[in-house]
Amino acid sequence: MESLLTVKELADIIKVKVSTIYFWTHTGMIPHLKISRNCIRFRLGDVLKWLEEKEVKGRTTLRLNESPES
16 A cells, blocks of 8 residues: 655655645645545655646747747
8 A cells, every 4th residue: 555645745745835735635636635634645646646637738839039929
């Protein structure tokens, strides 16, 4: 079984504030497990998959010497 991460551990891994993790869990943005009223845990695999889904690909049609209006 995959080990579970605390809010602090996850915040350290993905380099965001603990308050950001709490906001994401409160709004249901990030996959998490609510063990009890005050106990939230995360599976790293689920979070990494969620982050991959959030990835924004850059445009490939705009050249460096070309203005956006052209």
